[in-house]
Amino acid sequence: MYPAILIVDDEASIIESLEGILADDGFEVSHAFNGYEALKKIEAESPDIVLLDIWMPGMDGIETLKEIKKNFPNLPVVMITGHGTIEAAVDATKSGAFDFLEKPLSIDKIIVTINNALNFRRLEEENRYLRKKTIERHSISGFSPAVQNLNRQIMNSAPTDAGILITGENGTGKELVARTLHQFSTRPEEPFIIVNCAAIPEETIDSELFGHERGAFPGATAKNKGKFELASGGTLFLDEIGDMNLKTQAKILRAIESKTFQRIGGGRTLSVDVRIIAATNKDLTSEIAAGNFREDLFYRLNVIPVTVPPLRERKEDIPLLVDVFLKAAAQKSVKGPKNMDSKAMAMLVQYEWPGNVRELKNLIERLAIMVQEETIKVREIPRPYNNTLKKSGDRVSELLSVNNWDQARKQFEKEFFRKKIDEAKGDLGAAAARAGVDQSMLPVGVQRNK
Template sequence: MYPAVLIVDDEITIIESLSGILSDDGFEVIHAFNGYEALKKIETESPDIVLLDIWMPGMDGIETLREIKQKFPNIPVVMITGHGSIESAVEATKSGAYDFLEKPLSIDKVMVTINNALNFRKLEEENLYLRKKTIEKNSITGTSPAVQALHREIMAAAPTDAAILITGENGTGKEMVARTIHQFSRRPEEPFIIINCAAIPEETLDSELFGHEKGALGHAASKNMGKFELAAGGTLFLDEIGDMNINTQAKILRALESKTFQRIGSSRVLHMDVRIIASTNKDLTTEIEKGRFRQELYFRLNVIPIHVPPLRERNQDIPMLVDTFLDKLAGQSATPKKTMSKPALDLLVRYAWPGNVRELKNLMERLSIMVQEDLIDVTHLPHPYHSGDTIDAANSPGELFAPDNLEQARTAFEKEYVRHKVAQVDGDITLAAKTLGTSTRYIKKKLT
């Protein structure tokens, strides 16, 4: 299928000459004599590119360009004029024109510009497709009220440059939320850089963040760019910032306040243009009280707080997640997709999921490999999933009677008892706490 070019000009000679040249090169040519006709042709013919004259009676080219960009933003528009000026070129570019050509037209330049514009459009479409796939890959799956509220928070926060603090238990998908925010931000084409504050040794964390000059450290055989520098223009994700040492916290705070930093061993001041997103599985207010986290840094990071709910608080999403994981696993292994029986799904819905979505994903991978049948049933579920979080000492005495002393046994029983009560109220921690006469913090602690 050949590309379609819409030529918009009130001079018939221009339309005829361009039509002949472009037709000979395999283009499908459409023409219009004014802006109003051009807008109608775009609606009915869907051209791949528009060549638009600036000087036309009635609606001029700039007005027509603005209308095209408002209604059909993905169509590249090349402006043509016999009265070219710097002012016209600037105005056309500001209004969204891809390029600017002057009469008398150079045929070679026309062809090069059209091909460049079409290649640019193709690249934009590919980028949009890849971005869409990235968003789909990193989106939190589910239709529960908790997930819908999370999506609303993400969409409200993403277009801003404000710092975001994502809280949630391990395995809930905090990094996925951060990636989604980046994709919907004003910086989606810029870098998304992650630093895991819990995984990097304290003695190398400063270097990882700010970089260092050659010879600045004992092992520094060359210059190293830090994560702040690598993330320039984009997003820096400080994962598990609650595990960052107190001294590095102070340096991060100074960098955020001054929007500048220095590599270790350098006197050069580097300016910072980075959107900061941080995450933690800890209660930072408690960490502040214990002197392990700086209150000023907390206020800097917690401009927009986003909490990722644990799986037990959105257990109605489990059937959808199970189906999604089994579908992906079948695609990866090129085998028929397995399904899960309703009784087995019911047990999974009632389970408390201390490992959250990560635990569910790992279980699905295990079952898809180990279960030979196409249907995964209750009998295929390993402990503790097959018990639905019920306490049944007669059926599994080894679990509750394994401890060697009374205190350990009491702790094990208490944990199982709380899980059982949470499962009975479909994962509603607030209701379980009220029923048991305790706090939600206590319940959460027993579920981890």
């Protein structure tokens, strides 16, 4: 398809001239003689770009531009005028014009400007698509009341610059919440920098956060920017903030309050504009009482508290999560997609999930790899998720409790062959082959576990 251009000008000669030139260059061209007609044509034809004269009777170009941007914010508009002034250019740019051209028009400049506007629109569309996919990938999946409440908290707090403290158990998805907050903030195109406070050694965390100058300490052979500096303009996510030492807490507090910091070994004070989001699985009020966390930093971080619910409080989301994880696993596998048997799904819903969503994800990835059949059934679900299975230790204890050797041997044979039949999915010939015996040697009455 060729790009569609709408020319809006009250001079018929200008429209006729531009239509001929642009049509020769492969563009689909339509026209309007005033702003009202232009708005109707945009609604009906959805052009890719508008060339708009700034001086027209009735609704002038600036008024028309404002209406276009109000109703079609992503449509690029190039303003054209025979009476160009700096004031008019500034007004048009502030109102959302992509560019500003003066009459008499240079054909080469028109073509270049149109192509630049179309390329810019393409990039904007790609960015919107990528941002949408990023949000989908990092959002908390589920329709339970607990997740709906969490999403309301995210939507209400994301557009502000206030400090946010995310609390929740390990594996609940605190980092996903932080990423979603960043994507819906006023700075989604800016950096999102993560600091795992529990993973950085105490002796290097100051350098990680604030950077250092060359020669600041042994081994500092070059200047290094810290996470605060790298996150400037964007979001700094302090994960596991409850594990940060008191000395570094004081420096963090000072940097947040003053919006300034110094690199280690440097004398220059640097200004920084960073939105702080912190997360912890600890009860910080208890840590404050124990003298392990600064109360003033807690209040600075906890302007907006966001709590991520554990999986056991939103079990109705488990079928959706299983489906999401199975589809993700299928994309990495050559075996094709798998599904979960209804009884097996019910078993997963009943489990308490102390490791939360992370534990569920790990289990589903393991099952997707290890199960050969298309449908994952109850017998494939391992302990402790499957409470119908006996522990291997229980079976051994039963065998050892038999006093008669002949009875114990027969019981062992029965359990041994039953396991082989299970592994062969009920195929007795395959089970005998696995056991290295003739099928006639399988004990009478041995059946596959259901």
